[in-house]
Amino acid sequence: MKDIEMDQLFQDRIDRGEVIEPRDWMPEKYRKTHIRQISQHAHSEIVGMLPEGNWITRAPTLRRKVALLAKVQDEAGHGLYLYSAAETLGISRDELFHQLHTGKAKYSSIFNYPTLSWADMGAIGWLVDGAAIINQVMLTRTSYGPYARAMVKICKEESFHQRQGFEIMMILCNGTEVQKQMAQDAFNRWWWPSLMMFGPPDAESTHTEQSMKWKIKLKTNDELRQQMVDITVEQAKVLGLTVPDPDLKWNEERGHYDFGKIDWDEFWQVVKGYGPCNKERINARNKAWDEGAWVREAAIVYADKQAAAKDLSIAV
Amino acid sequence: MSKEWPIWEVFIRSKNGLDHRHVGSLHATDSTMALENARDVYTRRQEGVSIWVVESINIAASNPDNSDALFDPAIDKAYRHPTFYKMPKEVKHI
Numbered sequence A: 001m002k003d004i005e006m007d008q009l010f011q012d013r014i015d016r017g018e019v020i021e022p023r024d025w026m027p028e029k030y031r032k033t034h035i036r037q038i039s040q041h042a043h044s045e046i047v048g049m050l051p052e053g054n055w056i057t058r059a060p061t062l063r064r065k066v067a068l069l070a071k072v073q074d075e076a077g078h079g080l081y082l083y084s085a086a087e088t089l090g091i092s093r094d095e096l097f098h099q100l101h102t103g104k105a106k107y108s109s110i111f112n113y114p115t116l117s118w119a120d121m122g123a124i125g126w127l128v129d130g131a132a133i134i135n136q137v138m139l140t141r142t143s144y145g146p147y148a149r150a151m152v153k154i155c156k157e158e159s160f161h162q163r164q165g166f167e168i169m170m171i172l173c174n175g176t177e178v179q180k181q182m183a184q185d186a187f188n189r190w191w192w193p194s195l196m197m198f199g200p201p202d203a204e205s206t207h208t209e210q211s212m213k214w215k216i217k218l219k220t221n222d223e224l225r226q227q228m229v230d231i232t233v234e235q236a237k238v239l240g241l242t243v244p245d246p247d248l249k250w251n252e253e254r255g256h257y258d259f260g261k262i263d264w265d266e267f268w269q270v271v272k273g274y275g276p277c278n279k280e281r282i283n284a285r286n287k288a289w290d291e292g293a294w295v296r297e298a299a300i301v302y303a304d305k306q307a308a309a310k311d312l313s314i315a316v
Numbered sequence B: 001m002s003k004e005w006p007i008w009e010v011f012i013r014s015k016n017g018l019d020h021r022h023v024g025s026l027h028a029t030d031s032t033m034a035l036e037n038a039r040d041v042y043t044r045r046q047e048g049v050s051i052w053v054v055e056s057i058n059i060a061a062s063n064p065d066n067s068d069a070l071f072d073p074a075i076d077k078a079y080r081h082p083t084f085y086k087m088p089k090e091v092k093h094i
């Protein structure tokens, strides 16, 4: 069969709502796009541990510490679910890490911002995990089976992340004037980058059309972003925080909030590697990988020796 | 040396009375490590009471290209289902 016919049959399957599984035939571009998207997502979970890991030892109470520790551990789990989904498409784990460590692969640029105060743990859980949830809930219905199943598991775990963040904000907002200012400051710094998490505007997004056709994406970047704004503005009211956007206004006609212009120059700067922490993040990942090399090697040697000893005892 | 740890498929029984179900995969050097990693990666919230791990290369899988030949013959065998047999209304418990 010609490629064009195969492509059409494949598209028909997707249009019928069928789920694609690893050993099914798929267009090379579908495979590549998925490897790129799933691995980017996996890298984001892994790199995303760094800004929060930074505060585990300085959590203000034991309750906060166990919660943050559990959240960061979950993010490691999310990375692992996603790496294993990417591997079903025929790429090795080592290659995926290699792409991250050499800067060939991207991860969510939100994690290139620093975590300056404890309130940032609140803002990240509330806003960054909040944005991730909006995106991930959509992805539970994506066309590639292993990716969709990983998303279902991840979504079950995310809600606690967002709630523990909101709770941190709530306590600060009901605290002293200084604590409230801390919360507002964190909100000011994380608001815009959180909106950028949904990616460039639809008019400039190069992948959107094909991704929608293949049901890798079911809503556009701008639709998801609007959803985030509408939900979060109401939550900010409960906290008594001011959204750092003078143009924010309820639009009765649209039934949505209008919001100000996003600084896309900043977004592209960070994506291209010039954000405040890009270098630090990649260096941290490389350091962990390099310093873990002896452990990876020793574990293999140990397993081989154990297997050899077992063979020997069977032979005897 | 850069040898990748083998991939293991993980199956979890969520509670006694239910089957083990495939939940994903992970890397480990041997079955002991695979079980330990599976515990940490896939059962952080009491998702299971029992774990199976199988090295992926030991799983034989049917080829989706042969699905028609394998599974279509069952399509026209309605007589394998109870609804194929019409029972009179007055016959109960059958």
Ligand SMILES: [Fe+2]
Residues within 6 Å of the ligand: A045, A074, A075, A078, A132, A154
């Ligand atoms: Fe996550």
Ligand SMILES: [Fe+2]
Residues within 6 Å of the ligand: A075, A129, A132, A158, A161
């Ligand atoms: Fe999360």
